[in-house]
Amino acid sequence: MTSSGLIASSVTRARKLSAEEINEIEHEITLYADKKAVGLEALKIVQKHQGWVSDESLLAISQYLDIPGSDLEGVATFFNLIFRRPVGKNVILLCNSVSCWIMGCDEIKDYIKEKLGIDFGETSDDGEFTFLPVPCLGDCDRAPSMMVGDNLHRNLTLDKIDEIIQQYRNQ
Amino acid sequence: MITKPLTKNIDMARGPLNISDYQAVDGYQSVQVIAKGLSPQDTLELVKASGLKGRGGAGFPTGLKWSFVPQGDNSPKQKYFVVNADEMEPGTFKDRLLMEGDPHLLIEGVIIGSYAIQASKAYIFLRGEYTVSERALEKAIDEAYEKGYLGSNILGTGFNLDVILHTSAGRYICGEETALLNALEGKRAIPRAKPPFPQVSGLWGKPTIVNNVETICNLPGILTYGVDWYHGLTKGKDHGTKLFGVSGKVNTPGCWELPLGTPIRELFENHAGGMRDGLELKGFLPGGGSTDFMLPEHLDLNLDYDEITKAGSRLATGTMIILDSGTCPVGMVGNLMKFFSQESCGFCTPCRDGLPWVDEIFNEFENGCGSEKDLEILHEHVDYLGPGRTFCALAPGATAPLGSGLKYFAEDFHRHIKDKRCPYKH
Numbered sequence A: 001m002t003s004s005g006l007i008a009s010s011v012t013r014a015r016k017l018s019a020e021e022i023n024e025i026e027h028e029i030t031l032y033a034d035k036k037a038v039g040l041e042a043l044k045i046v047q048k049h050q051g052w053v054s055d056e057s058l059l060a061i062s063q064y065l066d067i068p069g070s071d072l073e074g075v076a077t078f079f080n081l082i083f084r085r086p087v088g089k090n091v092i093l094l095c096n097s098v099s100c101w102i103m104g105c106d107e108i109k110d111y112i113k114e115k116l117g118i119d120f121g122e123t124s125d126d127g128e129f130t131f132l133p134v135p136c137l138g139d140c141d142r143a144p145s146m147m148v149g150d151n152l153h154r155n156l157t158l159d160k161i162d163e164i165i166q167q168y169r170n171q
Numbered sequence B: 001m002i003t004k005p006l007t008k009n010i011d012m013a014r015g016p017l018n019i020s021d022y023q024a025v026d027g028y029q030s031v032q033v034i035a036k037g038l039s040p041q042d043t044l045e046l047v048k049a050s051g052l053k054g055r056g057g058a059g060f061p062t063g064l065k066w067s068f069v070p071q072g073d074n075s076p077k078q079k080y081f082v083v084n085a086d087e088m089e090p091g092t093f094k095d096r097l098l099m100e101g102d103p104h105l106l107i108e109g110v111i112i113g114s115y116a117i118q119a120s121k122a123y124i125f126l127r128g129e130y131t132v133s134e135r136a137l138e139k140a141i142d143e144a145y146e147k148g149y150l151g152s153n154i155l156g157t158g159f160n161l162d163v164i165l166h167t168s169a170g171r172y173i174c175g176e177e178t179a180l181l182n183a184l185e186g187k188r189a190i191p192r193a194k195p196p197f198p199q200v201s202g203l204w205g206k207p208t209i210v211n212n213v214e215t216i217c218n219l220p221g222i223l224t225y226g227v228d229w230y231h232g233l234t235k236g237k238d239h240g241t242k243l244f245g246v247s248g249k250v251n252t253p254g255c256w257e258l259p260l261g262t263p264i265r266e267l268f269e270n271h272a273g274g275m276r277d278g279l280e281l282k283g284f285l286p287g288g289g290s291t292d293f294m295l296p297e298h299l300d301l302n303l304d305y306d307e308i309t310k311a312g313s314r315l316a317t318g319t320m321i322i323l324d325s326g327t328c329p330v331g332m333v334g335n336l337m338k339f340f341s342q343e344s345c346g347f348c349t350p351c352r353d354g355l356p357w358v359d360e361i362f363n364e365f366e367n368g369c370g371s372e373k374d375l376e377i378l379h380e381h382v383d384y385l386g387p388g389r390t391f392c393a394l395a396p397g398a399t400a401p402l403g404s405g406l407k408y409f410a411e412d413f414h415r416h417i418k419d420k421r422c423p424y425k426h
Helices: A019-029 A035-050 A055-065 A069-078 A098-102 A105-116 A158-170 B019-024 B029-035 B040-050 B062-067 B095-101 B103-117 B131-146 B177-184 B213-217 B219-225 B227-231 B264-271 B296-300 B305-310 B329-343 B349-366 B372-384 B394-408 B410-419
Strands: A090-095 A129-134 A146-148 A151-153 B080-085 B121-126 B162-167 B208-212 B241-247 B254-259 B281-285 B319-324
Touching (some): A019 A035, A019 A055, A035 A069, A055 A069, A098 B319, A098 B329, A105 A158, B019 B131, B029 B103, B040 B227, B062 B103, B062 B208, B080 B177, B095 B131, B095 B213, B103 B121, B103 B131, B103 B213, B103 B219, B208 B213, B219 B227, B281 B296, B329 B394, B329 B410, B349 B372, B349 B410, B372 B394, B372 B410
Antiparallel strands (some): A090 A146, A146 A151, B241 B254, B281 B319
8 A cells, every 4th residue: 555545556456345335335326316426425435344445445436336446536535534544443633723723732732642652644553543633623612622533522631632542542 | 582593492411302392392383384385486585585694604695596596397307405514614613503403403494495496305515523413413304204394295295305414524625515516426526617606507417505504594483483583683784693603712612693783792702701811812713714803993893794894804604713812823824824725625726836835934934934025925825815816715715814914913923033933932
């Protein structure tokens, strides 16, 4: 896997989509006027099951929905919540937009970076955490905020970060 | 008499009302009004008469927007109604409250909007990170189908409507309505050329209305309680109530539903509790990251679209971001520039190349390397990236805090150059 997110080799072959993935993709197809519209949904479905979107997965979706691989790659790399590289068990999305910045998200960032030994875009060696910035989470009255997986954590302090990290480590 | 139609059912500690409890407080009454014989044209006329303006940022009259959808035998049969629930404007946190707090209000509004333009399919374009909203809306949609408010032949009207919840996967540009349509079609979210406008040729080339969550949440009240009631809500020239938020170093940041025309000072002092001890108000962005700075002297203006525009800014999303005396204005504008630079879709050159350049200059200022020449370049970009220079409103939006920041906080920029460091860092 290259870090640029581009398919590294023409030797790469599509993997087989699971029955579950196909069921969910088929359901999405019924909701849109055009099968090709489901590309992003299919990427999300695969990511939900596999954790990320590998070259093999991308090619599989491309064939299944009859979308050129380059077009689907264009979509996959455009949307920041589609992961074209493996991520950790827990993805931390730290809001670094203006209200969170005023309320001290830089300090929170430095603390997480030091605590987990990873910067934005990196995954911890134990595979537990991936650390990413995210644009305004729409939680500005309770800034600073971040998400871990599907869960929102608000009014962050350094002590709270300790608790939250511990909570996910214990899971 | 209902004075807070948008938030009357919201109690975050309790959670959203289920459909039975929602019906018990006049919920879905507007659909009953339609079932009693209100025509789509009359629905549109009511919304026009209400004076409702879009709450997503641009403030365009909602009824007028709807009236551009071609109707009649020669118009395309399939029309679409799309909810813009891609809330990502920096400092904006109002649609989240509506969707998490009272999802049925949005669904009810979607039925009205879809009926008025005769759309048989509606998509809710929800940002992927709003997982709580997603679960609340899923449940509300299921309940609405069960009760016959969605699906075929709604309450015997002969009107059919399917509502589909689409969750996105990031990128601020999806909030631009034509980029949103491209994203819904499974493409990269790049804005489209206008004209044709989506009202005529939108989703898959069909007539499409895209409205913001809060705009749509205004609709049930207008049909249920009437236009006269709606006109009685305001304190100013624009009609209705609006969600107003305050974030930053105030005592009680939050989001409140207030009549349009409420003095800014009332929002800032009575609701947000004024500045924290030891801090002073230095300025504020009145409606999210794409609005011009305003100053303490503007606190006595009213939260009114025209009044804020006359003061050189925009009411836009109505969510204020407070700049306090201990926070560096250069750093704050720099943070916004980083956001806009990162969120540029990369399609048109001024935005793709201009914003990273601006961002880089702010990094120089932050690192004590800013020069007078840099300042000149920043001033030039206010024009180069301004309205009319770019394909969509993203970069012009960025020039709002940039231009006004350069004007109001010139001394702070000069101090960064003279001291060769950020004077706010100790």
